[in-house]
Structures are given as C-alpha cells and as structure tokens.
Amino acid sequence: MGIILALLVGIVIxxxxxxxxxxxxxxxxxYVEVARNTPLLIQLLFLYYAFPVLGIKWSATTCGIIGLAFLGGxxxxxxxxxxxxxxxxxQLDSGRALGLSDLQLAWYVVFPQGLTLSVPALAANVIFLIKETSIFSIIAIPELTNTxxxxxxxxxxxxxxxxxxxVAYAIILIPLSLLFTWLERKVRHATFGN
Structure with missing residues (x-):
C-alpha cells in the first residue's frame, strides 16, 4: 500500500x-528535499512517537504506510x-503546435512517454522501498528482520x-527484479523498437 501511494505521490509531485x-x-x-535527506527510521519514529503529542495517534501499520509513502514519493x-x-x-513543440493545453500535453505526450522512460528508475525505487521495510520493527510492526x-x-x-x-529476501526480490527487467525490455522495445 505504501509503495502504491508512493507511486501516486511521485506522479503528482x-x-x-x-x-x-x-x-x-x-x-x-x-518536500522532496526533506523526504530524501532524512532517514526513514527518523520519519517512522516521528510519525509513531511525536504525532501523538500533537493529538494525532495512528496505528503502527498506518505510520509504516505513511512513512513509506512519504519517503518513496x-x-x-x-x-x-x-x-x-x-x-x-x-514532442512538446509538436503538441503545442497542435493547440494542446498544458494539461493535454501532460496527459497525451509527457505522461505516456515519460512513464516508459521512468521504468528503470521506478523499478529500482520499488526494490529499495521493499528493503527499507526491514526497519519497521522500530515502530512495532513485525516484519522479516524482526521475526x-x-x-x-x-x-x-x-x-x-x-x-x-x-533467502527470504532473495525469494521476494529476485523474481521482482526479473519482472522489472522484462518490463523494461518490453517498454523499451515498444517505445524505441530495439
């Protein structure tokens, strides 16, 4: 869930x-500077222990999802x-010449082409975020490392x-990595024909 939210936040930002x-x-x-330049550990501790002082109390799972979405975004x-x-x-000049607005340029030109070019970086980020979950036990979320x-x-x-x-992390991440490698090849072939 945190990774899906991170993808959505990333697109908007x-x-x-x-x-x-x-x-x-x-x-x-x-936001990007703050999120990227503070450790996830500190973000999780802040969400879980500091927010209740402000009157905002979330479950450990909610804090984990928000923390992952915040950093991942x-x-x-x-x-x-x-x-x-x-x-x-x-491509942008052609779209403007056709009279496309900025929103139409984003939807019909930038988003589809940019998304295909983003696949390698996004794949690396998804794998990075999955590995980052190993510190969730700091806020009482049982996960592989804690167990x-x-x-x-x-x-x-x-x-x-x-x-x-x-072995457990390898079982999770190697197939995911292979899936992303396959997806990168498919997208590259569909976009650039090689």
Missing amino acids: SLVTYFKVPILAKIANF AYMADGFSGGFYGVAPS TLDLIGMYYRSNEYLFMLV
Missing part, C-alpha cells in the same frame, strides 16, 4: 515540478521527473536464521 506550477512547485521541491518523483525530462522537446531476530533470541541459531532471512 513530478508533474507539478515539471510544469513549474507556481508555489506548488516550490512546495514540492521542499520523493524517490518516485525523481524517477518520474527523469522520465518526463527525457521526453524530446520536439528473524526473535527466532535467534529464542533458539540461539543466528547463522541459520540469518541465512534464511537472506
């Missing part, structure tokens, strides 16, 4: 900054922006359980 929407682009750039925005800025200026540490504490078999942790 990147379009706002790409089209330089007054005031919103500055806010978006500030900034990285996804950079990934999308790279793709959007990769759209040839001649492994619990098992080590109960059975005193660190090598075996740490090896199983590596």
Whole structure:
C-alpha cells in the first residue's frame, strides 16, 4: 500500500515540478528535499512517537504506510521527473503546435512517454522501498528482520536464521527484479523498437 501511494505521490509531485506550477512547485521541491535527506527510521519514529503529542495517534501499520509513502514519493518523483525530462522537446513543440493545453500535453505526450522512460528508475525505487521495510520493527510492526531476530533470541541459531532471512529476501526480490527487467525490455522495445 505504501509503495502504491508512493507511486501516486511521485506522479503528482513530478508533474507539478515539471510544469513549474507556481508555489506548488516550490512546495514540492521542499518536500522532496526533506523526504530524501532524512532517514526513514527518523520519519517512522516521528510519525509513531511525536504525532501523538500533537493529538494525532495512528496505528503502527498506518505510520509504516505513511512513512513509506512519504519517503518513496520523493524517490518516485525523481524517477518520474527523469522520465518526463527525457521526453524530446520536439514532442512538446509538436503538441503545442497542435493547440494542446498544458494539461493535454501532460496527459497525451509527457505522461505516456515519460512513464516508459521512468521504468528503470521506478523499478529500482520499488526494490529499495521493499528493503527499507526491514526497519519497521522500530515502530512495532513485525516484519522479516524482526521475526528473524526473535527466532535467534529464542533458539540461539543466528547463522541459520540469518541465512534464511537472506533467502527470504532473495525469494521476494529476485523474481521482482526479473519482472522489472522484462518490463523494461518490453517498454523499451515498444517505445524505441530495439
């Protein structure tokens, strides 16, 4: 859920900054700088422990989703922006010559072409965010790393359980990486024909 929200936030932020929407682009750039330059660990601790002081109490899962979306949105925005800025200026000029508005340019030209150019960066960001979930135990969300540490504490078999942790992440991430590699090839072939 956090990764899906991160994708949505990234799309919105990147379009706002790409089209330089007054005031919103500055806010978006500030958000990206704050999110990318603070560790997810600190963001999670802030959401889980500092917000209740302000009268906002969320469950650990909600804090995890928001934290992942907050950090991921900034990285996804950079990934999308790279793709959007990769759209040839001649494509934009052609769209303007046809009388397309900025919104139509975004929808019919920038978004479809930029999205295909963004796939490699987005794939790397999704895998990065999945690996970042390993610190969620700091706010009481049981996840693979925390469960492994619990098992080590109960059975005193660190090598075996740490090896199983590596295998578990490999089982999750290697097929995902292969899927993204396949998707990159398909998109590249569909877009550039090679």
